[in-house]
Amino acid sequence: MPVNLSAPDPASLHAVPGLTLGIGSAGIKKPGRKDVLVMRLADQAKVAGVFTRNRFCAAPVQLCREHLRHAAPRALVVNTGNANAGTGLDGRARALQVCEALAGLLDCERDQILPFSTGVILEPLPADKIVAALPAAIADLAPANWAQAAEAIMTTDVVAKAASKQLQIGGATLTVTGIAKGAGMIHPNMATMLGYVATDADVAQPLLQAIVKHAADRSFNCITIDGDTSTNDSFMLIATGQTGPAILDADSADYLALRDAVTEVAQTLAQAIVRDGEGATKFMTVQVEGGLDESECKAVGYAIGRSPLVKTAFFASDPNLGRILAAIGYAGIDDLDVDKLDLYLDDVLVACQGGRNPAYREEDGQRVMNKSEILIRVLLNRGPVSATVWTCDFSYDYVKINADYRS
Amino acid sequence: MPVNLSAPDPASLHAVPGLTLGIGSAGIKKPGRKDVLVMRLADQAKVAGVFTRNRFCAAPVQLCREHLRHAAPRALVVNTGNANAGTGLDGRARALQVCEALAGLLDCERDQILPFSTGVILEPLPADKIVAALPAAIADLAPANWAQAAEAIMTTDVVAKAASKQLQIGGATLTVTGIAKGAGMIHPNMATMLGYVATDADVAQPLLQAIVKHAADRSFNCITIDGDTSTNDSFMLIATGQTGPAILDADSADYLALRDAVTEVAQTLAQAIVRDGEGATKFMTVQVEGGLDESECKAVGYAIGRSPLVKTAFFASDPNLGRILAAIGYAGIDDLDVDKLDLYLDDVLVACQGGRNPAYREEDGQRVMNKSEILIRVLLNRGPVSATVWTCDFSYDYVKINADYRS
Secondary structure, three states: OOOOOOOOOHHHOOOOOOEEEEEEOOOOOOOOOOOEEEEEEOOOOEEEEEEOOOOOOOHHHHHHHHHHHHOOOOEEEEEEEEOOOOEHHHHHHHHHHHHHHHHHHHOOOHHHEEEEEEEEOOOOOOHHHHHHHHHHHHHOOEOOOHHHHHHHOOOOOOOOEEEEEEEEEOOEEEEEEEEEEOOOOOOOOOOOOEEEEEEOOEEOHHHHHHHHHHHHHOOHHHEEOOOOOOOOOEEEEEEOOOOOOEEOOOOOHHHHHHHHHHHHHHHHHHHHHHHOOOOOOOEEEEEEEEEOOHHHHHHHHHHHHHOHHHHHHHHOOOOOOHHHHHHHHOOOOOOOOHHHOEEEEOOEEEEEOOEEOOOOOHHHHHHHHOOOEEEEEEEOOOOOEEEEEEEEOOOHHHHHHHHOOOO | OOOOOOOOOHHHOOOOOOEEEEEEOOOOOOOOOOOEEEEEEOOOOEEEEEEOOOOOOOHHHHHHHHHHHHOOOOEEEEEEEEOOOOEHHHHHHHHHHHHHHHHHHHOOOHHHEEEEEEEEOOOOOOHHHHHHHHHHHHHOOEOOOHHHHHHHOOOOOOOOEEEEEEEEEOOEEEEEEEEEEOOOOOOOOOOOOEEEEEEEEEEOHHHHHHHHHHHHHOOHHHEEOOOOOOOOOEEEEEEEEEEEEEEOOOOOHHHHHHHHHHHHHHHHHHHHHHHOOOOOOOEEEEEEEEEOOHHHHHHHHHHHHHOHHHHHHHHOOOOOOHHHHHHHHOOOOOOOOHHHOEEEEOOEEEEEOOEEOOOOOHHHHHHHHOOOEEEEEEEOOOOOEEEEEEEEOOOHHHHHHHHOOOO
């Protein structure tokens, strides 16, 4: 079961003026399953996004990138159950077929549609089924459908993920609301991770792009579940431009307030993905301090966060903490002086100067390991920089879920 | 259970003139367990080794490196149950205590002893217990104890690992015999992996070092179980110099014959480690062809071989082969053209030119997935180089073994 995570209260999810959401059922994996989401945008809306760095990026990811360059998006369409990845030119044609059908129904151009897919790789996208589900999704379009939308994009997620907040800018109340799906295959640069955050703010396109990058680097790019990076990850930021003053200056207080609100929503969503990691029973924050630069701090954080040995020890609540030192040791910092290194588990000093803290008692480690939320704190003691990675443990259920994924 | 691997027949393990082996019981983890091995070398023996690249390398690894530089080794001593890693200066003192005691018993200098430890990290080495076990181990010294030695170095290994072969050089019959332990935490540059191969050949020191590197690169450095690299990995090559002509020239047929025999024994041991990977039910050979250089071929091989998603799919015999493409995509080849790529499972062409092979039928993939030994063949189609990685699947039992490791 997810770690301290429950489904969002629909009443807590503020509608975003200028955006409506509609859900349909294409029956891709199972008949009757709600597996298609359409998000329709007001005419003046802008969209910015960041995508997977996997070289095998899926056909819809390629199309999204192109469509974002060439046209003003009017709608997004998401299907679950099939990733349309590893499908070559045929996969592209099928994604375009979906875009074209939706564009016809919404009276816009094909390249004003942004398509997204998540699910099994290497199988042909059932585009006809998706197209057949579009009219019902359009009929369902409404501003208040955020909770239903969060459910419609789930795959192996146990709990739907959504977050929302409001802020004041120039006397106006602005909304930032988002949904995400995750579960397995999560690693930096995202993975089978879809995230959509929308605001009614009026933001210039380059600033929107800067915000989405800023937020991704502090949220979806700080998490790891199994170290696999997917073919389909996408994090999209939509600004419908309906409310408040135009935000044109990256140094303005308005810009910073909006950027931080988007980042906060993205962090809540990213952490929710880890809390609902496949088979997760614990949520771990790996905080690496005293590094020379962010990349070495993140390398250490990820080495710990993706180590199957570390993750199985946390699953067992076994303070076999030497495995954390071993992971630090192979994180790839060639000139790391391990004799300077300190390791804390919550407030317990486990290792200092590279060796076991003489005052460390196993029962202190055990007390922390029994918790469901644990802070792993590594002090490299070689520089001024810190970074944080969020991860979860590795359980029988991870194997079960992924061994049985297609059945 | 190990994949097509059984304990070695003691009669198949040829003794190596100039080397004797003795086993003792220090009761480090469990009373009565045989957990100490001494290997005593003839006076003219030479030793070369390769070690873990983990920055947190254990105290015995540091000492081994130093002792190899300064003195002619007369004996090796191995304990299981405690890795003596993450133990700082105190760990070094304890390892030296063991060396000193053994040197006293064998009438040599402390730095002529090479110490090795494997087991739990971050706990003090019970040096007194090991020292107390040494006299019995020395009393046990005999040339025929290879099978017992293979058993004495096991930790979570299910089956002891040993291999032996003989070859003719200059009219003499030379022997190459080795033992290894592995199980979990196995990744390139080795990991909780100990390997010892001995020959009675008479080899110059620099050539011995070249052979150990050559063999390691084609054996222990081609395997991955869980992607963790340990603090204690060591692969040692011993030449006792008792038999045959002196081998002094790296271009000679004698040298090449010995090098290939050592490599063959090391490969058998390395593959045995994978076959006995924690919880393994399948043995996979990942062959990456058509790369620009070896490092990119190995990067692709390891991305596939360490992906939890790929490994759980093989455990389930589920031909969810898109996960292999996803792993190739994040292997880190920035300019990889995925549209050129072919993927075979044994003789079945699954994907060609980056997409699903139109003639591929799920039942063909299923037929191969049901086997216990599977070849994954990736054709990058961008260069002349190939590389091979051996790996195993990821099962419930891996989690169970590592969650319960210390209990």
